[in-house]
Amino acid sequence: MLTKRAALLLSVLLLGCDSSSDYRGFPQDREINRQFEVSASWQELRLDPPLEINREGVQWLHLFVDGSLYLSHGAVVREDIANHANLWRYDGVLVAPEVVLIANTGKEVSVAATANMGTPTGELSVGFSMFESVFKPAPPFPETIQNFVAVRVRSNEPLQVNRIRWSVDSHPDLYRCLGECPWWRFW
Numbered sequence: 001m002l003t004k005r006a007a008l009l010l011s012v013l014l015l016g017c018d019s020s021s022d023y024r025g026f027p028q029d030r031e032i033n034r035q036f037e038v039s040a041s042w043q044e045l046r047l048d049p050p051l052e053i054n055r056e057g058v059q060w061l062h063l064f065v066d067g068s069l070y071l072s073h074g075a076v077v078r079e080d081i082a083n084h085a086n087l088w089r090y091d092g093v094l095v096a097p098e099v100v101l102i103a104n105t106g107k108e109v110s111v112a113a114t115a116n117m118g119t120p121t122g123e124l125s126v127g128f129s130m131f132e133s134v135f136k137p138a139p140p141f142p143e144t145i146q147n148f149v150a151v152r153v154r155s156n157e158p159l160q161v162n163r164i165r166w167s168v169d170s171h172p173d174l175y176r177c178l179g180e181c182p183w184w185r186f187w
Contacts, residue, residue, distance in 0.1 A: 028052040028059070032164040038097055038155045045164075050104060050147035057168040058138045060127045061099060061111060061151065064162045067124040070095070072117055085113040087126060087159070095157040099128045102150035109141065109148075123162060129169075 030051060036043070053059065070087040087095040101109045111128040118124055131138040151164070 026054055026057070026168040028054040028166070028168055030166040032166070034163065036161055038153050038159040038161055040154060040156065042100075042152050042154045044102070045151045045153070047149055047151065050149045051101070051151075051166045052147050053141055053145065054168045055140060058129060058131065059141075060114075060129045060165075060167055060169055061101065062125045062127050062165040062167065063097060063099070063153075064119070064123040064125050064165065065160060066162065067118050067122045070116075070124050072124060085115050085126065087116065087124070089157075093157060095155060095159055097126060097153060097155040097159055100152040101148040102152060103142075103145040104147050104149055105144055107142065107145060108152070109145070125165070 028051075032045075032047070034045070036045070051061075065087065070089055086097070089095060097113065099111050099113075101111060103109060109130070111130055113126050114129050114131040115127040116124055117127075129138055130141070153161075
């Protein structure tokens, strides 16, 4: 039998973050619903409004692709750690997109593919950040940069991107609702 305290805690956990939760991420989070082809040539996507920086957290740029065409890195065992987060087609071909963020100052900031994962929508997300390794925190963006006005992208193999997401991660307030916020509902 549950004590009153345990019952109260359980109800907060179960009800605090149900589908009516007001968690919507951070003001800097942004969805760009634009499909485009990525090729070996650099192409630049201008962003209006620009991507804003949240200095309290680590920010990621996610490229979403058709998940039925690629293996998630969790399903691939490779010795090639440098390409672990890139895309692997089912025929074994490595697809390695490159991303450069263009700041309001004109400075170019290269970000690396650091993770990929399947989503509930059937897509595969490739996350890019300034993250260096699991043993080092991501360095902050330079203080002189207020936002990013463009994204430059290319890939060694052709790639169809369905959409882009700019999101905050590792923020002190990320785990609202006692650590149970349904972040996955917004992918």
